[in-house]
Amino acid sequence: MPAGNGILKGELKVRGGKLVKCHLMIKEGKIDEIRFTGDFFMYPEEKIEELEKELRGIEFNEGKIKNAMTRFFKDVEVLGACADDFVAVVMNAKLTK
Amino acid sequence: MIFTGSPFTHMEKWRLLLHSSQDAFTNMAIDETLLISGKPTIRLYKWKPSAISIGYFQGMKEEVNLDACKKAKVDVVRRISGGGAVFHDREGEITYSLVAPEKMLPKNILASCSKICSSIACGLGHLGLNAEFSPLNDIVAGGKKISGSAQTRRYGNVLQHGTILLDLDTNLMFSLLNVSDKKIEDKNIDKASKRVTCLREELGSVDKEEVTKALIKGFEEGFGIELVEGKTDEKEIERIDELREKYASREWNFKR
Numbered sequence: 001m002p003a004g005n006g007i008l009k010g011e012l013k014v015r016g017g018k019l020v021k022c023h024l025m026i027k028e029g030k031i032d033e034i035r036f037t038g039d040f041f042m043y044p045e046e047k048i049e050e051l052e053k054e055l056r057g058i059e060f061n062e063g064k065i066k067n068a069m070t071r072f073f074k075d076v077e078v079l080g081a082c083a084d085d086f087v088a089v090v091m092n093a094k095l096t097k
Numbered sequence: 098m099i100f101t102g103s104p105f106t107h108m109e110k111w112r113l114l115l116h117s118s119q120d121a122f123t124n125m126a127i128d129e130t131l132l133i134s135g136k137p138t139i140r141l142y143k144w145k146p147s148a149i150s151i152g153y154f155q156g157m158k159e160e161v162n163l164d165a166c167k168k169a170k171v172d173v174v175r176r177i178s179g180g181g182a183v184f185h186d187r188e189g190e191i192t193y194s195l196v197a198p199e200k201m202l203p204k205n206i207l208a209s210c211s212k213i214c215s216s217i218a219c220g221l222g223h224l225g226l227n228a229e230f231s232p233l234n235d236i237v238a239g240g241k242k243i244s245g246s247a248q249t250r251r252y253g254n255v256l257q258h259g260t261i262l263l264d265l266d267t268n269l270m271f272s273l274l275n276v277s278d279k280k281i282e283d284k285n286i287d288k289a290s291k292r293v294t295c296l297r298e299e300l301g302s303v304d305k306e307e308v309t310k311a312l313i314k315g316f317e318e319g320f321g322i323e324l325v326e327g328k329t330d331e332k333e334i335e336r337i338d339e340l341r342e343k344y345a346s347r348e349w350n351f352k353r
Contacts, residue, residue, distance in 0.1 A: 040154060045153045
């Protein structure tokens, strides 16, 4: 798991589901910026922006991210991926140059 | 009381919009306008110039080879619905949209998608093609995708739109899209192009009029409705003009 600072990129093709990608910036061990992209379905769509806002400032730690994601997924309906897939794509993101 | 007809022969009437080719921004503005109106409608349309539409959550630069699109004079637009990138060839496909109040469709999104896609598959059956809904959002023939759809729900209404492939220039399509290897890694094939087919490949020849008629019949049978050709009303036309600006804007198209 990368600690400290950096720009990370993650990609996950959910088995039997859709593709979820994420770009994130880590500063001092915390998520500074995060953006999800992909061909999944989320209802209502605009909620994705709320998720990205909520994750900002959160420690880059699986437990903390999982908590935030579980909370968020109670308010949306997602097809082609689940909360654990969104956690996995963040946690498996790799440092880019 | 005057007897006006047997209740047994009563069939609900939905509006049918048969639109000729329009540009990507107008097409997406019309679909959103219909979603806001919520009047039960089936719309069949084409794209001129050819265009790529991407899903609400997709990254424009990630999905689309913008230089290749510019050279080929292909427009790019972000949809209001999720799902993947689609190449709308001006001659090679028919796009449909279906709009109805949520209460007229199954509450479950996948079930409603299945109902709509099965109606389309039934329509394709009238052309002699054995096609079926393939979750989450495809219609397949012989295991290959021939149609893809995307659904959104807002204002208490449902919009589902999708493409039915008539002809396919695989090389052109894949030169315009950046298809991720990850996307196909859990499917037992080596190339994205082997996943897709079109009516010409399956049936030999295709007549657009025949396909249109078959799709209309499929929707009528699938939903037990009668489609009556109509027009967009004045209020809708005004809204289409407003929304077209959004869909033509860099701010909307490049927001991800």
